[in-house]
Amino acid sequence: MTFESDENRTGVVVHPGTTWSAIDIDSETRLRGNWRFYSAGVDGWQTMVSQTETDTTRTDSSVRPAQVHAIPTQKQPDISSETTDNAEPPLVIEETWGSEQDGPSLPNRTDIATADRYVNTTSIAVQSRTLPVATVDEVTVHGIVRGQSRTVSIDDNGTVRETNLELTVLEANSTGALVQATVTENATSEPITTGRVEVGNQSAAVNASGMAVLELEERPSLLVDGQYVPAEWWRADHLYGTAKDRAKVPPKYPAFQKLIQLVLVTLLWFLPVALAVYGFDYLSGGTFLGLTTQQ
Template sequence: MLLVIGFTTVASADPPRPETTDSGLNESEEATLWAKQSAETYVNESAYEAAYGENRTTVHQIANGTDMTFRRPPDTAGQWTRYAHSQYEPGDSSTSVFPPTANRTNSTYIKDAHATLFALSPATKTYLASGDSWFYVAPEGEVFGTIDYRVALPADETVGNTTTKWELETHRISEIRLYADDEEIARTDGTHRPEIGYQLDDDVEQLRIEADINASINRTKITRTRLDDGSIHESITWTHLTDSVTVTDSRSVDVYDLQATVHYTEYPNGETGVSVYQTAPWQGYRLTEDDRVRVRGIWRFFTARETEWDDLVRATATDSERVDSTALPVYVHAYPSRLGPQTKPEYDGPTILDQWGQTRRSPKADLHENVTVDIVERRYETTYGIAVRTRRVDREAVTVHGIVNGVETEPRLPPAEGERPLRETNLSAAVLQQNKSVATVRLTLREADTGDPIVLADDERVAPIADLSRDGYIEIDGQQVKTNATGEAVVHLTEPGAYTAQYEPGSWLDHYPAYAGDSTVVRWHPLTTVSAWASLAIRFGLWFTPLLVALYGGLRLGSFLRWSENP
């Protein structure tokens, strides 16, 4: 991030020093706007204080050395852009001011005429994958434009006894129109800096601004004739001329249509499962009215200027020069972050159960060379859907927030499904047969309320929300087994001990009906069978017979010795 040393001048591609403008933003907010600045020069605090006689805020100091990122699309970009638009200064009647990329039009007398889209707000540039970026605009917003021109009249001249003089009578921008695709949606009186509000349908693909420029010119011809008496007679002819031109500029847009769906389920312990899905990138959703419990997707944000406006061209009939621009529009940029989805509060908030979306390539190569943010570097998932398990949720307050500032919606519940029930289950285990080397165990899985068997093998009773695993399973001793049509499964255990059988249900996002998990414990030991006791007795006899023989022999020898001592 390059800090500009200077009070009144602004070097090309460098923004003004924070809090030296009338933007309405404070020093810290302005300092975070400029992610495309070079990081080659960092001004430490002592150098800054020596240059300006004051200290910076902490945020300003950090932003001078690194790019600042945001968890939500900030509104600072829109506020700054409105201010920057007011800083565009058009030329006079003989000068036209335009960005180097402007589409200029010349007519007979009107030259270097242009209408250029300065910015659309709110809007977010979104990096989805390498070579695939989207320019999302809010369904309701504003178009900021710049319009300028110059009028070039022929030079006054005298040919023979006739003098021709040119005079610019009037010139103006008469009308400005805004089109969504080919439909006119707004019009306004002429101005060099139009601000036009709009409302767009979600299928609009292009916004276009048009402006009519008119000029009125007086041409005076004076013809001098010498009469016979030597006097000069002047014949004057006035001609009223007009010239007009229509200038235009357009931009492809993606109307950000946020229409999310939500599914709920209730766990036996009172917790709630929440799943939200939207078919385009979105920032996250809140679960409570106080906004303290939130879920964030993979998208993070930074703000950066439009580099096409770093310079302006001032053109006259005889000269053209580039000047530093004081009108620097800023956009929000969205990118997939390495941090991935997160919840708030961080240590006591919702638990993310699953996420799904499209798998895309990293868009890192598409970032501006001076932008350094925590963007994913490998393939990633777009998190169009996120499911969580939470202890706190106010269903009436659940709100989905988009990646365009100010765009949010209440997710709709699919009417055909309603709430997804989560049924309790009962898992039991019984030892069918066992010997000294193996035990055969039967696992039985049923619905707790009805006693109906739960079939896991070839289960087709699903209603997918996400592209997740469709089937649950029972895990015991490292084995994953599925129940048959009677809700039973048979496993073999080869080592004595206590085993926990755990039912891992298929996700409630995919299964209908959905089930809660359950567990049970089964114990097996060889001593629990008659043959095992007989085998143990035989082994005991084999182990202790030599000892008993030795003990018996010792007792007999002792008796013999005692008899020998007492004849």
């Protein structure tokens, strides 16, 4: 599988189909397997024996055949390329699949470090920000035997779908806030059911309705920022892009209904007192507070 996104990212999953030593992406970019090679001589060739009809001659052999051995020297594959401090590597290995096995034991006279445990990689996912997707339409897989190589075609190009994130602050008090996140696909407005939403230091997976609820441990000041993080592209059935949103935090003052209730209670408390004072002033002919007009 391959894909190319608007963020200039190219991803590819390769299934070599054999035990491999290297995968050539292009003429300058190569994935190296965890297998390395060494040569060792074959016992029994130290002396050369020459025979004639009447004589046998033994001399030290001037040649000695050798056998090539493949051993895993590291746990995972890596990238074979030259990079600088100012340049990104052409590829990044995202994940590998395969059976994990114990490394081999070598004879004491063979001073080569081997991996204690290694992954016999049968699939590998890589990503690049510099290589176009056309570069990985075909790759060359090299086996661990010299001359054993084949071309692997990679198709089923994936399309990265744009997404939309909507944040809503459901509750907010002095101790924290409750935030609801809804993730949909831009083109269809259908809910997205994979990936997660991050708000502050909190993260929650979206559910079957494309929603997630996050409980923040501290009350935000004015705004809440969040981000939708899609599932890893090499694991997902559909490829989605990231999305961001910002929501306002409700003010700390009471809601309108509570304000109305406060006003009514205040009136009920002070209206009788006001009426009593006005009535007393009226009975006194306005001499008490001067609120009534004297005749």
